[in-house]
Amino acid sequence: MIIITGGAGFIGSAMLYELNRSGHEQVIIVDDLGLTTPPKWRNLAGLRYVDFIAKDDFPALLERNALPGIEAIIHMGANSSTTETDADHLLRNNYEYSKKIASYCMQKEVRLIYASSAATYGGGEHGYTDGTEPIDRLRPLNMYGYSKQLFDRWAFRNGVLEHAVGLKFFNVYGPNEYHKGDMSSVVYKAYHQIRESGHVKLFRSHREGYEDGGQERDFIYVRDCTRIMAWLLENPSARGLLNAGTGTARTFRELAEATFSALGLQPSIEYIPMPETLRDKYQYHTRAEMQSLRAAGYDLPFTPLEEGVREYVCRHLMQENPFLDMHQNP
Template sequence: MIIVTGGAGFIGSCLQAALHARGTRTAVVDWLGSEGKWRNLARHAPDELVDPAALDGFLKTVGHVEAVFHLGAISETTARDGDLVWRTNVELPWTLWQWCARRGVPFVYASSAATYGGADRPEEFSDAPDRLQTLAPLNLYGWSKHVFDMRVMAHLARGGAAPPQWVGLKFFNVYGPNEYHKDKMISVVKIKYDEIAAGRAPRLFRSEVPGLADGAQARDFVWVGDTVDVMLWMLDHPAVSGLYNCGTGVERTYLDLAYAVCDAAGAPRDVTFIDMPESLRGQYQSFTRADLGRLRAVGYDRPFTSLEDGIGRYVREYLAPGTPYL
């Protein structure tokens, strides 16, 4: 059995779909709620669904576990409840780390590109462990992920017990099916498609960086299927451990993204610029690009989906036909 925390969420449910296709028994640890999140699992139900409040008891009684994928987290970049974020994003994964170390179970967890904070040059997106001390996240969410990465590295430096395999993946801007429950954290791709579908021109934030043109803000946008491929590759290569970036290694502008959505939806390339909301000013990353050097060095050689191909697939196979779930 493989345990997937956050397995009814966006990336987690896509991983669950892939594990189900492999015929792997799984236990998903998540809440389904009452807003249709169950649809993320409708085509690939897990063998067990565990209420997060019952996780401790489940871990005490579960039999053989092949691996734990910890994807559950408070992921809102605008989160304000520091105590809740700490318990969820730091203490919970640490509990799972210790459990995996005791039981000899591989542990793969989600970190985030939000740990890079205001970095705005390619060389500042290195995932090398000796660069961790230089990072300065801009928000509570990014800080909590950074704290956990730092805790892991400090623990290992002291010779602390570790799972037989451990992997932290710094996910960049992921988009694709099954993200619809994410509310304000849904991908820009989906937001732009909805605007076009409603007959409006897609809107982008004006740049707040001097000298940077509106729409030229750039991010590393990664198709969710590529993140699943990386996780499965890690599962199949148990000798690989470490903290790795998980993006495409290519930055693309928001204008590129908007145009790609327009093209996929058969709409004119008509974009409107609006002011950035006050809540995002000063904590908005205007540039991200995953440095994939270390991931490639350990043997991951698969290509990543281009922005145009990923958006085209998302729109044509999921959004436009009205069959949005994987």
């Protein structure tokens, strides 16, 4: 039995699709379905799993040993809003909740794969090298990143990372993110802006050395993330903090151009001022160092940006079917 927390969310439901695609249906989903509009339950339609557990009920079930036969927990559940300002809420949901799951996995020798974040790297002044060596030097730029950093540090100091994997996800895009609102990917936002107005809005640069729209991110297609996690399930010797990116930085302008190209249109981009509240918390460059995952033995290629954007736009967004189900081609 595999448990996916946040299993109705973006990456969690895509991981369920990945498991179903390989014939694995002994999965329990843990989530809260009632907090988003449109509702997240649509991400689960057409996918196969044996049970659903409400997020708030899950820790108590673990404490009572009421869920026998667990082979692995894929812990994707968290508040992923980088603009969330309720620090207490983030500490409860992203830190304390994760500690309970990790403690259970340590006690029962259950494989744990959990979602950390590239937001822990802050402005990148200490680079983007994964592992535990730089863990205390990192300075996240927002409370979300700090909540993830807190758990990474706790997991390191309590020996969790000697057995588990924390994946530092970079900028993930792809099907099943339609419910994320302002936290949805720039591909999703760009597609809908083009459909509504024919234009895409990107932030101007407020830093020397970066052109407008020239801010860079390591964009990774969600399918590549689920393939990494599927590989980690099959390779329990891989452990520690590992980056989940492509190792390549691309600009927001290139991403917008790829979206226009997928639609068969010429680019039309409008540059707007970045809100002042974001300017001192904004990452201008991210690029995952991927040597650790490769050294662990992962050898699958990553989807090029243009290919991933085209597949996402043409196979999902243009079909008004922005979610994965087992009746679609993988």
